[in-house]
Amino acid sequence: MAKESAGGAASAEYDPHAFPPFAVTADVAVFTQTRQGLEALLVERGEDPFAGCWALPGGFVKPEESLDEAAARELEEETGIRGGAYLEQLRAFGAPDRDPRMRVVTVCYVAVVPRLPKPEGGGDAARAELVPVSRVLSGRVKLAFDHREIFRAALEHVRTRLEYSPIATAFCGDVFSLTELRAVYEAVWGEELDPANFRRKVLGIPGFLEETEGTRQWQGRGRPGKLYRKGKAQRLDPPFRRAG
């Protein structure tokens, strides 16, 4: 086999077929927030290996699509959500023995969606369900392959991004009250935040939120809150730091 890189330094000869073939998949860790708190979308495997275990939704990258497109397609197939959702690559996982059948490199993505319409597999998935993140972390949910490791990395990614990106708004609908947004931070970080200070901090970040005219109606007792929309900022500067 040629030692030479496809993208690296020069070598004497090049044989377009002299490379070890890999399967490449795109897996997506989909997070959302429900009454139960932070939840993730998992699918139950119907066959070996790991039959009966749960796995992140995903599938082969097609020959003509990019990695991002593959992830977006998988997300849509599983959730029906086309665009607008937060979708970002985490990283690739490729231990030689991560799939006992063949050499598979999986490129993992993190997706954040507002309250999922319903946990129904897009058509072919055996069973897709929203599972509380705490249940996965506690080990009560058996995950296939190295998906436990991936899941942990994905969750850590979301927790970190909450400080520096507007990712938190992706958990909410088109418009949302500050209390709803605060609930996202509290659910993901697992700690309570002072409503007054939260308001000032979050409104003080330029481009993070955009004011709207509306107010929340439905919510019962207490004064309704103003509604906000996601702003144009791509990065939170200054970041919304978690308590230190």
Next chain:
Amino acid sequence: MAKESAGGAASAEYDPHAFPPFAVTADVAVFTQTRQGLEALLVERGEDPFAGCWALPGGFVKPEESLDEAAARELEEETGIRGGAYLEQLRAFGAPDRDPRMRVVTVCYVAVVPRLPKPEGGGDAARAELVPVSRVLSGRVKLAFDHREIFRAALEHVRTRLEYSPIATAFCGDVFSLTELRAVYEAVWGEELDPANFRRKVLGIPGFLEETEGTRQWQGRGRPGKLYRKGKAQRLDPPFRRAG
């Protein structure tokens, strides 16, 4: 082709050969600091496509090695550095047309090494050279494939990590003075830092630095500084924030 994922939901049948074959490479963006400031290691391509262009060092992932191992191997082949260097995955790049010859997914790594012994290719590379980062960013260096995009992402990664990880110490040798460490931040961020405040900030981060007995001898005029070693901390908490 099976729609089914190797790691995803269940399907009726499984054919171990029904997946589109990809080539998978590991590319490494190697950064170091020299008298000229921040520099990166690039290799010159000797053949098409992109003959005469520069590229990140890299090569095929072997069937039996992990992605991390492949990156570490490439790093060693190009720099002679075995361990101890900072090496972390950035992310995968896999646009369908990024290599005109075939479908290649490259898993990119960022490496940070202390002053490179000498820019000699580990044996087979046509020409490996340290190139000032500013020259690459200015577009005066032609990069092959999508390596310009990768390079930019890698540099941004280093700049960001400087705040939250002890990556800055990887630019220095085994022991280093605070001035040497500060020079790293100044080179990567391109802004001057107050020596007094830098000292307090950096020494105030638990586990970041470890005091040693020695002092810098060689440096000429001025009082020699104490030498420090990298501490055990994996994350900088509180982070060393860049000026806002």
Next chain:
DNA sequence: TCAAAAGTGTTAATTCTACACCCATGT
């Protein structure tokens, strides 16, 4: 009118920043 949540104000503690100043060393 009472409870609950939205929203504003205030203050003490903490952290930054800028810069003055002393210390140690090579020339």
Next chain:
DNA sequence: ACATGGGTGTAGAATTAACACTTTTGA
């Protein structure tokens, strides 16, 4: 001794955290 960089001190500014207080609504 003097120039240069290491290292400490410190005062004002800016930020933060905690919580009191007022406003608006549903019940």
